[in-house]
Amino acid sequence: MTIEIKTATLQPIRNTFANIERRFGDKPASRYQEATYDLQGETNFHYRPLWQPQYELNDKSRTQIKMEDWYDLKDPRQFYYGTYVQQRAKHQEATETNYSFFDKRGLTEHLPEEVKSHLITYLIPLRHVEHTANLNNMYGCAFGYGTAITQALLYNAMDRLGNAQYLSRIGLLLDGNSSESLATAKQEWLKNPAWQGMRALCEEMTTVEDWFEVFIAQDLVVDTLVFNLFYEQLDQKLAVMGGRDVALLTEFMQVWNKDSSRWLDSVLKTVASESEDNRALLEEWVQQWRVKTLAALRPVIAAMLDKGDALDIADALLEARLKKIGITR
Amino acid sequence: MVAKKLNLKDKYRALTRDLDWDYDYADRKKAFPYEEFEGIKITDWSKWEDPFRLTMDAYWKYQAEKEKKLYAIFDAFSQNNGHLNVSDARYVNAIKVFLTGVSPLEYQAFQGYAHVGRQFGGAGARVACQMQSIDELRHVQTQIHAMSHYNKFFDGFQDWTHMHDRVWYLSVPKSFFDDARSAGPFEFLIAISFSFEYVLTNLLFVPFMSGAAHNGDMATCTFGFSAQSDEARHMTLGLEIIKFLLEQHEDNVPIVQKWIDKWFWRGTRLLAIVAMMMDYMLPNKVMSWKEAWEVYFEDAGGALFKDLARYGIRMPKFVETTAKEKEHISHQAWWIFYTHGHAAGFHTSIPSAEEMDWLSEKYPDTFDKYYRPRWELAKEMEDRGERFYTNGLPQLCTTCQIPMGFTEMDDPTQIAYRSSDFEGEKYHFCSDGCKHIFDEEPEKYVQSWLPVHQIYQGNCGGADVETVLREYYKMNLGEDNMDFKGSPDEKRWNEWKSKGVA
């Protein structure tokens, strides 16, 4: 009968932490909830940052976006650290299989020269764009408000470093681990006139002050356009050119983009529907960065893709996404 | 293609710092604006040696493996009511202090490393800091998940994040990290990566986690050791950053030395909480604070500073004071809490006769002489039903924010008072170390949000202590505070025991 005694005397005295109870009521909470809500310090900061004395250490006014409760920006994937790394480890394992298959079967040797040169000129330089995305998401993580959004931005930042490293490994597969192709691709990024618009755009994004504007420019505008152009439209072209196998190496980025979009759309929908002021500000930022990004991409896309309407296709996708999120009407 | 293959080092460079480039279109100083104002001179970021070489794929893989193991233990722990296996319910108070006092620092570390992981101009250093940032997030989250089960059966865990922002003694850890984060990026790294992670953190984690293991606390022991496996990377970063700064420019040496002096002292003050946890809060003892200090600071730190001597770095200022303090600090800190137990969010207690004997053995020169008599007196008073509490609010040290209860180390019967005048106001300190820190940067420390001042100024929801505790701190009075003896925690524990479930 010990079992009965156990259930009778081992009644928990509460279901969850008090802050979670205040938000969601007295009931058992998920690990995501306990590891996310109210973690960040809210008040009674001791010293102003020497590097930004106009703000408190944690300060909502580092962006013009206003939220009644920044914890409304929850992650539909419910990623806390543990679920995040385990999810990525799964993708990583599959990707590792693809890369080692590619390597062992000597698939590099079967790639037409023209495909290889496309990869070095157009795909591998994207690692520098991913590096920029790493910086921009770290920026939001450091200056953003509330764990709901800042932890997701950190996961995104680390993902972008991962993407950049996978792109680099494509280079290492092409050059047999000498890193020559990485050096060549970097010269393309630094010197090829077709890339200079994108490079200038990347440099500019890292100097923008409002963290939410940086987030919109990078994760919404640039990423929507770039992922369509480089991982879908370029992929189709490579397949026609005899480079179908390259898809094995970019699958991680494609899967990642889908995963990340789910989060981004949900967060931005919440921000846009919070107030008309927010929505209008998002729209203003989007339009501004959209014009700049399209102009920056034009030369490199013209050189990379033969279709004259490639950029329009990507832009139409962005337009549809903005409508779906509720930024434009 | 016959090309030279990259070794691990070069490959890692190609996969991290080679991603960055020199800007031609935007002002790079606008993108990385905080690198110069501290006076640190960086002549060449490419001289940065990566302290570890973990690419993201390997990071995900290994960390996922650690997390899988850790959460399997958490699940088993709660399914089997693992809290019943602790040595004694008194033990749980140690981890209440941990969740309310230490876990929020892990959170601040996540934020601080995210900031420098964006702001450093060198990509190698940035990436190392980013990895530490995400590790620190791991630590706070796994700590919450480990404590989540305890929170369901014990008082005092439930409002840890609210409490951390407000409660008087929690301003000690909070101000420590606010201080580091509000400093420039290089000082932050010397403060946290070097002085704290490398020199002092072993004192927090290793003996304390062994203590958890010794007291049957599987969940804490497991997250502690699992976190430590990341800590080894963080310590390596701490050593790398200091060598890098010292090698970059000779002008950096005095600046770095000044920071080491400051943060070593600030760290030892913070660790006073750990000292009392080890000596007074663990029913089954592992080692005394004094022993831990000798192994993890005096021996290990001694080797480190010998190694750094070639750069012109000397031992931190006031290190000779700590050699005396190791005999006293835990006893004095626990006494402060015992006398203010009504205002603490965990339960205090008088050491048992066996524990006092253990303390006598571990502290042959000080315990019987200075501390045993006061505990025996407290016990007598308690037995007579005259358990006393200090009703006034204590004066706090402006720098470390600990109540002024530490003594002169050469005369342990005399409370130490120091003060400085700044812009017509008088500021009080617990020690020469804390006064020195204030005098170096008075404009910073006059900003301190001192809980006792704030209560007196009416900024904490009421004038009397009880209202502050109940309304502003959200403590459940009579449940979270006071002695373990007579607490609901004790009552429940005895019930579980008597019904044979524990």
Next chain:
Amino acid sequence: MSKVYLALQDNDDSRYIVEAISEDNPSATVINQPAMIRIENEGELVVLRETVEEKIGREWDVQELHLSLITLGGNVDEDEDQLRLSWNV
């Protein structure tokens, strides 16, 4: 001379690693503590991939050490084949 050290969680993998370290560093001292194993040596300590692989009976990546590592003291030099801890004298 100063001591370098590392501490490992007391688990199955660690036992093979400690065995390998003891073989490659005959002067090292192994100290068993609650839930952990500490290994220290004067001046230098090396973990060699090859020896660990021999003991553990499978391929072993030096970075796997991080799964069991609790703490270390000394300058770290890590590559594909080894992890070396040392103090500059």
